[in-house]
Amino acid sequence: MSDIHVEVHPDTATLVTKAAERFVATVVAAQKERGSASVVLTGGGTGIGLLEKVRENPGDIDWRAIDIFWGDERFLPAGDPERNDVQARAALLDHVDVDPDRVHTMPVADGIYENDPEAAAVAYAQVLGAHADGRQVPVFDVHLLGMGGEGHVNSLFPDTDAVREEHRFVVAVTDSPKPPPVRVTLTLPAVRHADEVWLVVSGDAKAEAVAAAIAGAPPVEIPASGARGLSATRWLLDTSAASLLPN
Ligand SMILES: O=C1O[C@H](COP(=O)(O)O)[C@@H](O)[C@H](O)[C@H]1O
Numbered sequence: 001m002s003d004i005h006v007e008v009h010p011d012t013a014t015l016v017t018k019a020a021e022r023f024v025a026t027v028v029a030a031q032k033e034r035g036s037a038s039v040v041l042t043g044g045g046t047g048i049g050l051l052e053k054v055r056e057n058p059g060d061i062d063w064r065a066i067d068i069f070w071g072d073e074r075f076l077p078a079g080d081p082e083r084n085d086v087q088a089r090a091a092l093l094d095h096v097d098v099d100p101d102r103v104h105t106m107p108v109a110d111g112i113y114e115n116d117p118e119a120a121a122v123a124y125a126q127v128l129g130a131h132a133d134g135r136q137v138p139v140f141d142v143h144l145l146g147m148g149g150e151g152h153v154n155s156l157f158p159d160t161d162a163v164r165e166e167h168r169f170v171v172a173v174t175d176s177p178k179p180p181p182v183r184v185t186l187t188l189p190a191v192r193h194a195d196e197v198w199l200v201v202s203g204d205a206k207a208e209a210v211a212a213a214i215a216g217a218p219p220v221e222i223p224a225s226g227a228r229g230l231s232a233t234r235w236l237l238d239t240s241a242a243s244l245l246p247n
Contacts (some may be wrong), residue, residue: 001228003163004214005237008242012202015045015238019200020053022158022236023142026196028060030141038131039140040186042154043072043084044146046200051092063097065114067131071107072154072185073141075117075172082180083108106184117172122185125170128190135193137169142188143194143229147201148178151209151222155185161224162187168194186228188219197229204240 009015023039030037034153041047054061073083081087085105090186107113107120125136131137145153155173156163162171162185169190173183191197201210212222212233219226227233 002230002232004233004235006214006217006237006242006245009165010239011041012046012238013023014238015200015202016049017053018044019050019198019237020057022066022198022234023054023056023144024059024061026142026228028068031062032067038069038138040068040069040071040098040140040143040191040194041088042070042144042146042151043074043087044148046143046202047084047146048087048091050144050164050200051088053096055092058096061096064102065101066098067102067104068093068098069128069137069138069140070102070186071145071191072156072183074180075107075109075120075182075184076180078108081195088120092181106132109182117174117182120141121168121170121172125168128169137190137193139230140194141196143191143197143227145191145197145199145208145224145227147199147206147211147213149205151213151217151224152178152225153199153227154191155183156223157164158221158223163226165189167233188223191227192230194229196234197227197233198236199224199227201241202238204243205243206241210235210237211240214245
């Protein structure tokens, strides 16, 4: 399993700025090496904050040469402001020259999968497979993750079938403890296809779960603990979120 790297920044603003700089550098390096990059976005405060910072300083990213996926989505109608893709578009994607065919949003609740998040999950797994060079899931350059105070990542909540999933790469969640209840999420086996997994976390409400995850708590209890990249797992924290880590 890859090494865990921990980086601590003085406050949330610095955290998202530095995480955005790292994101730009990683995408540019992948594009130089292979001609294109593949990333997984996340929702939540730090995930969207990072995208706003990328918009301010996009560096040399070639927006036509990047595949964009989502780690989870709230299964809501198209355009709903609670959807992660809507927030990501407002923060970044509507302001850069992305190739719409390479922006792989999760299905909406008022489309062909109306009232059927399971079918939406199957459909998104097929999208992953279609961009995976013969595998079932692409090797993402970066999978961004936020983390909830109880340790959830994507829509993988503690002690749920979704976090226990070992075979499927995308599943539906119909009873999320955090609203909205119906979601579609990549599972831990899918997250582990990323070359690098970054957990961008701020605030002292997250400190306990951060410490438990880094100490290796069982993923069923602290889902973030099971989010590991192939080459690296990076915890990008502010001092509050890092406050319960051993020195
Ligand atoms: O519901 C969700 O929560 C997590 C964490 O959000 P945060 O605001 O506490 O950072 C987020 O990463 C996930 O994408 C989202 O659907």
